[in-house]
Amino acid sequence: MLEAYVDALAYMAGNPITFVLIAASVVWGIAFGAVPGLTGIVGVALLIPFTFLFDPTEGLLLLAGVYVGSTFGGSISAILFNTPGSPEAACTALDGYPMAKRGEAGKALGIALASSAIGGVFGTIVLMLLAPPMAQLALQFGPAEYFALAVLGITAIASIGSGSILKGLVAGLLGLAVATVGLDPITGMPRYTFGSSELLTGIGFVPAIIGVFALAEVLQRVSESDRSADAITNVSTKLPSLAEFMATRYTLLRSSALGSFIGALPGVGATTAAFISYSEAVRWSRRPERFGTGEPEGIAAPESANNAAVGGSMIPLLALGIPGSATTAVMLGGLTIHGIVPGPLLMQQNPILVFSVFIGMMLANLLMLVIGIRAARYFALVLRAPYALVGPAIVVMCMTGVYAINSNVADIAIMLAFGVVGFGLRRLGYPIACFIIGLVLGPIAEVSLRQGLILSDRDFVEILTRPIAGTLLLLSVLSLLYGIYGQYRRKNGGQGLGSANPAPPAAKVRAGGEGT
Amino acid sequence: MLNAIKAAGLAATGIAALAVGAAQAQDYPSSPIEVIHEYGPGGGTDRFIRAIGEPFETITGAALVPISIQGGGGIPAYANFQQRPADGYTLLAISPDQVINHALGRIDMGELMPLARVQYDQGLFLVPADSPFETIEELIEAAKADPGSLKVGITGSAGFDDTVIGLWNLETGAELTSVPFGSAEMVSNTLGGQVDLMHEEYGPARGLIESGDLRPLVVFSEERLPVLPDVPTAVELGFDVTLGRWRALAMHDTADPAQAAVLFDAIAEAAQTESYKKFEEDSALQYRSVVLGPEEFQAFIDKEIAVYTDVLEQLGYVQ
Numbered sequence: 001m002l003e004a005y006v007d008a009l010a011y012m013a014g015n016p017i018t019f020v021l022i023a024a025s026v027v028w029g030i031a032f033g034a035v036p037g038l039t040g041i042v043g044v045a046l047l048i049p050f051t052f053l054f055d056p057t058e059g060l061l062l063l064a065g066v067y068v069g070s071t072f073g074g075s076i077s078a079i080l081f082n083t084p085g086s087p088e089a090a091c092t093a094l095d096g097y098p099m100a101k102r103g104e105a106g107k108a109l110g111i112a113l114a115s116s117a118i119g120g121v122f123g124t125i126v127l128m129l130l131a132p133p134m135a136q137l138a139l140q141f142g143p144a145e146y147f148a149l150a151v152l153g154i155t156a157i158a159s160i161g162s163g164s165i166l167k168g169l170v171a172g173l174l175g176l177a178v179a180t181v182g183l184d185p186i187t188g189m190p191r192y193t194f195g196s197s198e199l200l201t202g203i204g205f206v207p208a209i210i211g212v213f214a215l216a217e218v219l220q221r222v223s224e225s226d227r228s229a230d231a232i233t234n235v236s237t238k239l240p241s242l243a244e245f246m247a248t249r250y251t252l253l254r255s256s257a258l259g260s261f262i263g264a265l266p267g268v269g270a271t272t273a274a275f276i277s278y279s280e281a282v283r284w285s286r287r288p289e290r291f292g293t294g295e296p297e298g299i300a301a302p303e304s305a306n307n308a309a310v311g312g313s314m315i316p317l318l319a320l321g322i323p324g325s326a327t328t329a330v331m332l333g334g335l336t337i338h339g340i341v342p343g344p345l346l347m348q349q350n351p352i353l354v355f356s357v358f359i360g361m362m363l364a365n366l367l368m369l370v371i372g373i374r375a376a377r378y379f380a381l382v383l384r385a386p387y388a389l390v391g392p393a394i395v396v397m398c399m400t401g402v403y404a405i406n407s408n409v410a411d412i413a414i415m416l417a418f419g420v421v422g423f424g425l426r427r428l429g430y431p432i433a434c435f436i437i438g439l440v441l442g443p444i445a446e447v448s449l450r451q452g453l454i455l456s457d458r459d460f461v462e463i464l465t466r467p468i469a470g471t472l473l474l475l476s477v478l479s480l481l482y483g484i485y486g487q488y489r490r491k492n493g494g495q496g497l498g499s500a501n502p503a504p505p506a507a508k509v510r511a512g513g514e515g516t
Numbered sequence: 517m518l519n520a521i522k523a524a525g526l527a528a529t530g531i532a533a534l535a536v537g538a539a540q541a542q543d544y545p546s547s548p549i550e551v552i553h554e555y556g557p558g559g560g561t562d563r564f565i566r567a568i569g570e571p572f573e574t575i576t577g578a579a580l581v582p583i584s585i586q587g588g589g590g591i592p593a594y595a596n597f598q599q600r601p602a603d604g605y606t607l608l609a610i611s612p613d614q615v616i617n618h619a620l621g622r623i624d625m626g627e628l629m630p631l632a633r634v635q636y637d638q639g640l641f642l643v644p645a646d647s648p649f650e651t652i653e654e655l656i657e658a659a660k661a662d663p664g665s666l667k668v669g670i671t672g673s674a675g676f677d678d679t680v681i682g683l684w685n686l687e688t689g690a691e692l693t694s695v696p697f698g699s700a701e702m703v704s705n706t707l708g709g710q711v712d713l714m715h716e717e718y719g720p721a722r723g724l725i726e727s728g729d730l731r732p733l734v735v736f737s738e739e740r741l742p743v744l745p746d747v748p749t750a751v752e753l754g755f756d757v758t759l760g761r762w763r764a765l766a767m768h769d770t771a772d773p774a775q776a777a778v779l780f781d782a783i784a785e786a787a788q789t790e791s792y793k794k795f796e797e798d799s800a801l802q803y804r805s806v807v808l809g810p811e812e813f814q815a816f817i818d819k820e821i822a823v824y825t826d827v828l829e830q831l832g833y834v835q
Contacts, residue, residue, distance in 0.1 A: 186696055189674075
């Protein structure tokens with residue numbers, strides 16, 4: 001093992017280009033992550049032809065660096081513009097943007113960056129030390145377990161929101177309902193498409209969240225008569241102090257562990273990891289009502305989880321040759337074209353490749369800290385421009401980005417429609433978090449439940465009695481009850497009786513920042 | 517009279533178009549050609565376009581750029597292709613999935629000009645290392661004893677894999693229940709023992725076959741694969757199941773035949789290059805993959821349409 005690391009290091013030292021590639025790919029990745037619609041997958045796919053210029057190890061290092069960078073990059077635009085640059089950053093916008101609006105953009109970016117690096121390093125360490133056993137553990141997760149995991153995440157909507165349980169449930173169910181549009185995943189029959197071939201692909205998650213967040217925000221800003229809303233001024237990225245860091249240590253640890261494991265599950269990646277971690281952060285918090293109003297843990301949880309999931313999703317790729325996420329699926333394709341046969345023997349046949357990637361990912365995560373501070377600063381320059389220019393630019397960027405993902409004009413229409421939906425939800429006080437949790441986790445729950453039922457010959461009891469699935473489902477029921485109880489208590493307790501918008505937490509309101 | 521004028525006009529236009537086409541064919545292709553496909557980036561079709569695209573670019577100077585438009589059973593990808601001009605700079609990657617969509621009445625293959633069939637893959641049934649089934653006969657016996665109890669992992673729903681399993685069930689009577697997954701989950705659920713077996717081509721499963729984690733039981737081809745000499749074909753067992761996934765390129769039916777000829781020559785040459793041959797061998801694609809030109813390929817497609825329509829009718833998908 002140690003010998004393999006020495007060999008890999010010797011290889012990298014002998015090919016200094018590897019270090020250049022890692023640095024360049026992190027920058028490229030952050031840029032792709034930060035621009036709405038240009039996701040990490042696009043960033044990796046675009047670089048595949050360039051990997052032909054290098055040997056397979058150098059090529060894979062290039063792709064892994066992009067993956068690491070893009071997963072953090074999405075948080076920059078999520079925090080500064082309420083526009084998740086990539087789907088895995090959707091949760092980050094929920095608390096990052098309110099924090100930025102409070103005048104603490106720099107702090108929010110700092111938390112995102114530090115959490116990303118911690119999660120990323122954690123995930124890489126798990127990858128280095130535990131890849132084969134983790135891959136075996138992931139194989140124990142069948143459809144029933146995926147279903148239970150998704151349900152556990154979905155039940156957190158009972159704890160989210162401040163005041164109205166009903167509104168949270170309505171928003172969550174709306175998300176679940178929207179997720180059913182398109183071809184039935186098992187039978188291939190069209191559902192709720194109303195004869196439109198554009199709706200056959202369903203409501204894409206990326207167009208929907210970009211609409212709900214970015215476009216709705218632009219609409220919101222335009223509709224505000226108060227022109228002093230340009231509160232996001234303090235953007236010099238500040239890493240959290242040790243005290244602030246220690247305050248989120250449990251969240252960081254829990255989210256990193258969850259992220260690494262969920263990343264290792266084939267077919268689900270950083271986005272699911274971020275959502276489940278956010279759900280868990282809300283559930284375990286002593287003040288869940290603050291989530292969505294600019295809670296630091298609401299940034300730390302998804303950001304540490306999605307970066308941990310990067311290392312996690314490399315586990316099945318390198319240990320078994322099965323991609324753990326959509327981005328690693330593209331990497332797998334790239335490896336194959338290079339004549340590398342991914343599979344359990346990869347570690348023995350190509351130790352230098354595997355161990356170089358371990359080292360490279362570690363370096364990429366550390367470099368991300370350095371580059372991330374700079375990158376956020378440059379992005380923040382945009383904020384100096386008047387919103388009359390920035391707003392329309394965001395809309396145009398979102399439209400191009402959404403189209404770029406799948407070259408599908410219908411996605412632009414979906415994005416625009418969901419802008420209106422998001423605007424309406426916010427106006428009426430329905431929690432956006434519940435809506436997008438339903439939208440993201442709903443399809444996973446649906447498909448895996450139906451796969452599970454085929455496997456058990458339509459026997460629900462068999463699913464409930466599987467040890468992991470049963471336990472997770474039991475926890476879901478308990479947390480649902482506890483969440484509803486907590487909401488009930490908060491509503492009838494002292495603060496904010498019947499109010500849909502309680503005062504934000506007692507944060508320091510900076511001069512120039514808006515009060516509520 | 518009017519008709520005669522019309523005919524003359526059409527003929528003149530046709531000649532003019534041919535003349536222009538011939539002139540254009542001189543410097544065609546002069547910019548990258550986009551290849552639309554309905555599968556994910558990194559999948560078999562995406563890899564096929566990239567692998568053939570590399571020598572193709574060396575030969576013609578123009579790159580082949582895969583454009584992935586996923587989901588919706590391939591209809592959005594097809595619709596996108598149809599909306600683009602027939603100027604020779606957009607191709608469609610086609611496979612049995614288009615034939616199935618044609619048989620189901622969702623698209624019309626007559627709107628396509630077949631260009632070249634490059635790959636012709638062969639599927640396998642694979643079981644995990646700890647499976648009780650050592651041979652295909654044992655599996656058939658178990659499936660016949662309790663029809664539908666064995667679960668086979670497939671990719672996609674109501675597509676190529678489903679049709680192969682349907683044909684297998686009809687031919688053998690050893691009924692299997694198919695469970696659609698994404699390709700990664702299909703493998704993990706097979707290795708983890710959630711399903712009893714899976715249907716996959718040799719290339720993507722090669723790493724796990726070589727490590728012994730997956731055991732191939734039967735191959736759907738006319739002849740045994742030289743890399744897997746001990747694995748019988750379904751034909752040997754008396755079952756006519758040879759449906760394989762082929763990967764090919766098509767143009768608009770109104771495309772310029774001169775351009776088609778240029779493209780076909782370049783693709784046929786690219787398929788003979790060393791880099792592509794190496795790729796083919798790595799994926800065990802070399803056994804049935806004879807490059808078919810436009811005419812032979814059209815005949816092949818007509819035959820495939822007949823076969824798939826028949827199977828889908830027997831399965832009750834087509835009335």
